[in-house]
Amino acid sequence: MRIAILSCFYPFRGGIAQFNANLLGELGKAHEVRAFNFRRQYPSFLFPGKTQYVTDEDEAVPVQSEPLLDTANPFNWPRAAAEIRRWNPDLLVMRYWMSYFGPSLGYVARHMRPECRVVAITDNVIPHEPHFFDRPLTSYFLRGVDGCVALCGEVEADLLRIRPDVRHTVIPHPVYTHFGQKLPRAEAERRLGIPSGSRNLLFFGLIREYKGLDLLIEAFSRLDSSYRLIIAGEPYGSFEKYQRLIDACPDPSRIHLFPEYIPDSEVSTYFSAADVVVLPYRSATQSGISAVADNFEVPMIVTDVGGLRETIGERGTGIVCREGTPECIAAEIERYFGTPGLRESCVEAIRSVNERLSWNRFCRDLIAFADSLKA
Numbered sequence: 001m002r003i004a005i006l007s008c009f010y011p012f013r014g015g016i017a018q019f020n021a022n023l024l025g026e027l028g029k030a031h032e033v034r035a036f037n038f039r040r041q042y043p044s045f046l047f048p049g050k051t052q053y054v055t056d057e058d059e060a061v062p063v064q065s066e067p068l069l070d071t072a073n074p075f076n077w078p079r080a081a082a083e084i085r086r087w088n089p090d091l092l093v094m095r096y097w098m099s100y101f102g103p104s105l106g107y108v109a110r111h112m113r114p115e116c117r118v119v120a121i122t123d124n125v126i127p128h129e130p131h132f133f134d135r136p137l138t139s140y141f142l143r144g145v146d147g148c149v150a151l152c153g154e155v156e157a158d159l160l161r162i163r164p165d166v167r168h169t170v171i172p173h174p175v176y177t178h179f180g181q182k183l184p185r186a187e188a189e190r191r192l193g194i195p196s197g198s199r200n201l202l203f204f205g206l207i208r209e210y211k212g213l214d215l216l217i218e219a220f221s222r223l224d225s226s227y228r229l230i231i232a233g234e235p236y237g238s239f240e241k242y243q244r245l246i247d248a249c250p251d252p253s254r255i256h257l258f259p260e261y262i263p264d265s266e267v268s269t270y271f272s273a274a275d276v277v278v279l280p281y282r283s284a285t286q287s288g289i290s291a292v293a294d295n296f297e298v299p300m301i302v303t304d305v306g307g308l309r310e311t312i313g314e315r316g317t318g319i320v321c322r323e324g325t326p327e328c329i330a331a332e333i334e335r336y337f338g339t340p341g342l343r344e345s346c347v348e349a350i351r352s353v354n355e356r357l358s359w360n361r362f363c364r365d366l367i368a369f370a371d372s373l374k375a
Contacts, residue, residue, distance in 0.1 A: 102137030
């Protein structure tokens with residue numbers, strides 16, 4: 001089968017590009033696959049981080065792709081669609097995670113050959129930080145595709161609220177395996193400059209309002225001196241609010257701050273130093289961070305929002321807070337460390353999950369779903 005993937009690839013950086021690189025590599029083992037990249041992903045003024053692109057420090061593995069779609073320039077969209085059409089794929093796969101992409105991807109989807117099936121892998125249907133235009137732009141996009149893959153049940157529910165008749169399936173997010181091997185804990189702590197002997201909590205990933213880092217810092221203030229908090233990720237927006245909370249902690253020296261984009265080559269260091277990953281999100285669908293934590297067999301403590309109960313609590317790979325408050329988060333952290341056998345139970349569940357959520361299985365299920373759209 002000839003498969004085109006239209007989304008962001010290297011030199012763009014971040015979780016979506018990493019997912020796409022894994023998808024490209026796995027599908028390429030059995031099919032003829034071509035990566036069509038964004039020529040421009042976002043206009044600079046819409047991007048809240050430092051850069052959309054990999055840097056020399058990222059040490060990201062290059063991916064061969066064709067820069068094609070300028071999402072901000074409608075005059076480019078006919079040419080982009082024509083280039084993909086010219087390659088004559090049997091299947092076009094798109095990633096959808098933000099309504100901003102609705103117009104450009106929706107246009108391309110509508111201008112494929114009739115025999116080309118168009119499948120969207122939907123990370124989010126409703127963004128974490130919603131706007132009034134999300135529903136119409138997403139509706140436009142969804143009505144241009146033949147079918148959708150939702151990465152969890154929460155995304156499926158959002159999908160059906162906007163387009164009840166869409167042909168769809170749920171295929172869980174695979175486990176990321178490209179970040180290298182787990183390090184000895186002492187070595188990871190040495191690299192990060194963290195004293196050994198503490199209970200290490202990890203908050204990892206882009207720092208945005210909906211991810212609730214402020215809740216975790218306040219929860220950490222309620223814990224005793226046996227705990228340390230590692231914060232690793234690039235802030236999207238001002239970090240001032242979080243810094244004030246850190247400064248107000250009883251012992252700020254137990255908070256280890258790495259406010260920057262973490263290169264792929266360094267990801268294993270942070271997870272190897274952690275006892276548990278804490279996701280104190282205010283809203284969520286699934287989380288790409290959990291796909292990293294599972295790879296390194298690090299359990300998670302999460303708030304009960306979106307698909308986190310489904311993807312973590314129901315699988316037994318972590319525990320779910322009853323309430324998204326600092327008090328409850330602190331109590332669940334203490335329960336995790338204070339309950340004999342709980343960590344071992346979570347790790348056993350993670351190992352079971354890792355056997356099921358391979359890239360090979362994800363791609364086989366994706367192709368089976370695409371084949372079903374012929375009927």
